[in-house]
Amino acid sequence: MTKEPVAVVGIGQTKHVAARRDVSIAGLVREAAQSALLDAELTWADIDAVVIGKAPDFFEGVMMPELYLADALGAVGKPMLRVHTAGSVGGSTALVAANLVAGRVHGTVLTLAFEKQSESNAMWGLSLPVPFQQPLLAGAGGFFAPHVRAYMRRTGAPDTVGSLVAYKDRRNALKNPYAHLHEQDITLEKVQASPMLWDPIRYSETCPSSDGACAMILTDRAGAARSPRRPAWMHGGAMRSEPTLFAGKDFVSPQAGKDCAADVYRQAGIADPRREIDAVEMYVPFSWYEPMWLENLGFAEEGEGWKLTESGVTELDGDLPVNMSGGVLSTNPIGASGMIRFAEAALQVRGLAGEHQVDGASKALGHAYGGGSQFFAMWLVGAEPPTG
Amino acid sequence: MAPHERPHVAVVAFAQSDHLRTTDELSEVEMLMPVLHEVLAATGLKTSDIGFTCSGSSDYLAGRAFSFTMALDGVGAWPPISESHVEMDGAWALYEAWVKLQTGEADTALVYSYGKSSPGSVRDVLTRQLDPYYVAPLWPDSVALAALQAQALIDAGETDEPALAGIASRSRTAAADNPHAQLKGAVAQGDYAVRPLRTGDCPPIGDGAAAVILAAGDRARELCERPAWISGIDHRIEAHGLGVRDLTASPSTRLAAERAGVFERPVDTAELHAPFTSQEVVLRKALRLADDVTVNPSGGALAANPMMAAGLIRIGEAAARIHRGASDRAVAHATSGPCLQQNLVAVLEGETRD
Numbered sequence: 001m002t003k004e005p006v007a008v009v010g011i012g013q014t015k016h017v018a019a020r021r022d023v024s025i026a027g028l029v030r031e032a033a034q035s036a037l038l039d040a041e042l043t044w045a046d047i048d049a050v051v052i053g054k055a056p057d058f059f060e061g062v063m064m065p066e067l068y069l070a071d072a073l074g075a076v077g078k079p080m081l082r083v084h085t086a087g088s089v090g091g092s093t094a095l096v097a098a099n100l101v102a103g104r105v106h107g108t109v110l111t112l113a114f115e116k117q118s119e120s121n122a123m124w125g126l127s128l129p130v131p132f133q134q135p136l137l138a139g140a141g142g143f144f145a146p147h148v149r150a151y152m153r154r155t156g157a158p159d160t161v162g163s164l165v166a167y168k169d170r171r172n173a174l175k176n177p178y179a180h181l182h183e184q185d186i187t188l189e190k191v192q193a194s195p196m197l198w199d200p201i202r203y204s205e206t207c208p209s210s211d212g213a214c215a216m217i218l219t220d221r222a223g224a225a226r227s228p229r230r231p232a233w234m235h236g237g238a239m240r241s242e243p244t245l246f247a248g249k250d251f252v253s254p255q256a257g258k259d260c261a262a263d264v265y266r267q268a269g270i271a272d273p274r275r276e277i278d279a280v281e282m283y284v285p286f287s288w289y290e291p292m293w294l295e296n297l298g299f300a301e302e303g304e305g306w307k308l309t310e311s312g313v314t315e316l317d318g319d320l321p322v323n324m325s326g327g328v329l330s331t332n333p334i335g336a337s338g339m340i341r342f343a344e345a346a347l348q349v350r351g352l353a354g355e356h357q358v359d360g361a362s363k364a365l366g367h368a369y370g371g372g373s374q375f376f377a378m379w380l381v382g383a384e385p386p387t388g
Numbered sequence: 389m390a391p392h393e394r395p396h397v398a399v400v401a402f403a404q405s406d407h408l409r410t411t412d413e414l415s416e417v418e419m420l421m422p423v424l425h426e427v428l429a430a431t432g433l434k435t436s437d438i439g440f441t442c443s444g445s446s447d448y449l450a451g452r453a454f455s456f457t458m459a460l461d462g463v464g465a466w467p468p469i470s471e472s473h474v475e476m477d478g479a480w481a482l483y484e485a486w487v488k489l490q491t492g493e494a495d496t497a498l499v500y501s502y503g504k505s506s507p508g509s510v511r512d513v514l515t516r517q518l519d520p521y522y523v524a525p526l527w528p529d530s531v532a533l534a535a536l537q538a539q540a541l542i543d544a545g546e547t548d549e550p551a552l553a554g555i556a557s558r559s560r561t562a563a564a565d566n567p568h569a570q571l572k573g574a575v576a577q578g579d580y581a582v583r584p585l586r587t588g589d590c591p592p593i594g595d596g597a598a599a600v601i602l603a604a605g606d607r608a609r610e611l612c613e614r615p616a617w618i619s620g621i622d623h624r625i626e627a628h629g630l631g632v633r634d635l636t637a638s639p640s641t642r643l644a645a646e647r648a649g650v651f652e653r654p655v656d657t658a659e660l661h662a663p664f665t666s667q668e669v670v671l672r673k674a675l676r677l678a679d680d681v682t683v684n685p686s687g688g689a690l691a692a693n694p695m696m697a698a699g700l701i702r703i704g705e706a707a708a709r710i711h712r713g714a715s716d717r718a719v720a721h722a723t724s725g726p727c728l729q730q731n732l733v734a735v736l737e738g739e740t741r742d
Contacts, residue, residue, distance in 0.1 A: 003491050003492060003493075024521055025520065055453075056447050056453035056454060057446075057447050057448055057475065057516075058447060058448075058452075058453045059453075060520070061516065061520065062516060062517075062520045062524075063446065063448040063513065063514070063516040063517045064446070064448075064475060064476065064517050064724070064725070065520075066476075066625075067517055067625075067628055067724065067725040067726075067729055067730065068517070068518065068519050068520065068628045069628075070625045070626070070627060070628055070729075070730075071627050071628055071629070075625050076625065076626055076627050077624060077625075077626070077639070077640070077643065078624060078625065079622065079623050079624060079625070080623075080625040080730070081474060081476070081480060081483070081484065082474055082475050082476050082480075083472065083473070083474055083475075083484075084447075084456070084473055084474065084475035085472055085473050086454050086457065092472055096472065096484055096487070099484075099487045099488055099490070099491050100487055102491045103487050103488075103489075103490030103491040103492075104394075104490070105487055105490055119520075125453055126453050126454075238470065239470055239471060239472055240468045240469065240470060240471070241441075241460055241465050241468060241469055241470075241471035242465050242466055242467075242468040242469075243460060243461040243464070243465050243466060244457050244458070244460070244461055245461060246461070246466065248466070254468075255467065255468050256468035259467070259468045260468075371454060371457045372457070374457065374460070375471075
């Protein structure tokens with residue numbers, strides 16, 4: 001069976017900041033959605049269905065907020081789905097929306113993800129204790145730090161690699177008007193001198209807590225033909241999940257991440273991701289996850305990811321730019337962070353990424369992960385429609 | 389297959405837990421596991437055979453973030469699986485799985501959902517679904533909101549208290565034949581909970597889980613003697629503010645029913661997710677159900693209303709009737725939000741028997 005090709009014709013983001021006290025949750029999501037509609041030159045009436053995602057409801061203290069947000073997103077009288085797959089949710093939400101188009105259930109779909117973290121406290125929202133179950137240990141950093149140490153020990157990576165990633169991403173963020181952190185005076189020395197939070201993760205190697213939303217308009221071939229600006233075309237998309245806890249789990253390079261990437265590359269006809277993919281937006285909430293995911297996604301051999309980072313390959317002007325937008329390290333409205341990766345990948349192949357545009361980017365990967373490195377969502381987008 | 393021909397998808401197996409007022413001795417995962425095993429055993433499939441898995445649950449009922457992650461460990465997602473989750477009733481998880489099967493990327497799907505209402509006060513918890521700035525701080529609870537809807541229906545002459553009592557009685561009498569039901573037989577209408585609703589007009593509060601397996605095309609025929617084909621499925625949402633809605637009507641149910649093809653031919657069975665007696669009145673009208681349609685032979689949500697699973701159970705119960713030949717064309721309905729805000733409608737059909 002042939003699937004309908006899926007095109008991204010509209011992208012909108014809010015300016016991400018620590019606290020958007022000037023808007024409600026409804027105001028925040030509407031701002032991103034209207035901006036995506038403006039990009040696509042469409043109106044609310046052109047949208048057939050809405051797919052919304054965010055991370056846990058405890059982050060804002062609203063249970064199933066899609067019910068309250070139906071009016072703000074023009075969804076009244078339309079189908080509205082709410083996806084929740086932990087940190088990967090922004091990516092999963094986009095993929096569910098894409099499936100609605102690919103399966104020819106709807107022609108044009110609005111998909112949006114958000115987090116308004118200033119409404120609550122995300123660290124403690126993640127740390128509600130439950131008897132006999134593994135807690136996330138005072139936020140995500142406590143959970144991930146041991147896996148970073150395992151990576152360093154396994155690969156022999158020097159302990160300077162994490163700070164290089166943070167320094168790069170924060171500099172890239174200066175070129176992205178929507179990024180939360182704009183540290184004009186950032187230096188490598190400042191990153192390295194920042195306080196140690198969860199050894200070996202320093203303060204400047206962690207993501208901020210942001211308020212923000214990201215929206216995309218996905219449409220079919222006919223919708224793409226009417227698009228006023230160049231669409232991004234989806235060449236592949238997949239989700240994979242594995243258990244949080246079991247004896248055989250490799251927390252450094254989870255099998256679900258490898259399988260997910262392999263499925264996306266198969267769909268997109270990618271044989272050598274290092275050569276054929278021009279830019280990557282990957283989910284790096286703690287700096288060391290860049291070299292870890294470079295290996296997991298097949299851009300480097302096992303144990304070699306940190307060498308790519310150290311040699312400057314992942315810089316904005318490098319051979320394989322990673323997180324041109326500044327990434328999760330610079331902007332983290334948790335539920336939206338995955339969708340921002342997908343949207344930034346699409347902006348690159350549309351040639352609309354502004355100052356952080358990679359020249360001639362024609363294939364880009366968007367990547368998201370969540371939970372205890374157990375949920376993965378990825379898509380590969382291209383400047384040209386998929387063949388076949 | 390022609391490029392635009394829609395893959396034909398069926399419910400091929402359904403299982404549910406016994407629904408209980410309290411399950412203190414069980415975690416959500418322990419409550420779910422027997423149901424997963426039962427639905428897989430019914431088809432002979434293993435987790436690794438399933439093309440796509442999707443679940444529905446609520447962090448607010450569990451009292452913690454990412455509560456669904458532990459259920460995934462119970463599923464046994466190894467080797468890694470293609471999987472997703474909606475923070476909605478399992479009926480919407482089934483919808484997402486149906487969409488996945490429409491893309492042709494999978495030909496079987498496992499759908500499950502579960503919820504424990506017993507650890508907290510579900511009436512209070514559900515107030516957190518409301519507009520967080522203007523309405524939720526007033527804590528109007530789910531029974532009070534349903535009572536507003538019931539009074540609007542009575543004021544409009546659409547029903548009266550004796551008729552509502554009749555719906556309660558009929559549902560719980562039907563539930564006497566349902567081994568999983570929580571509240572069954574002769575149940576007193578009781579005192580007013582919030583006027584005009586009496587305790588008998590309200591659903592029981594309880595814990596439960598359900599699971600369904602979907603399959604496409606010939607795969608469905610291999611796995612089930614008489615598959616319950618989903619000939620149409622659609623869902624729609626309405627405005628959140630109760631002041632801007634006519635509570636005596638459900639335009640979202642009507643629209644979803646039109647899109648799902650309910651009105652193309654008569655149905656013989658309706659499984660309606662109406663937690664309150666008054667909501668059955670609204671749904672019967674929206675779905676234009678004839679008097680001879682068998683409504684909620686399982687007892688419906690008035691007999692067992694496990695949050696997050698009750699909607700999926702309506703689809704499962706309708707499908708099970710088709711599997712055993714008690715129905716040829718059934719409509720199943722699920723709802724979410726205050727006063728029937730969001731509604732899903734599916735039409736299930738069995739192939740004509742010789």
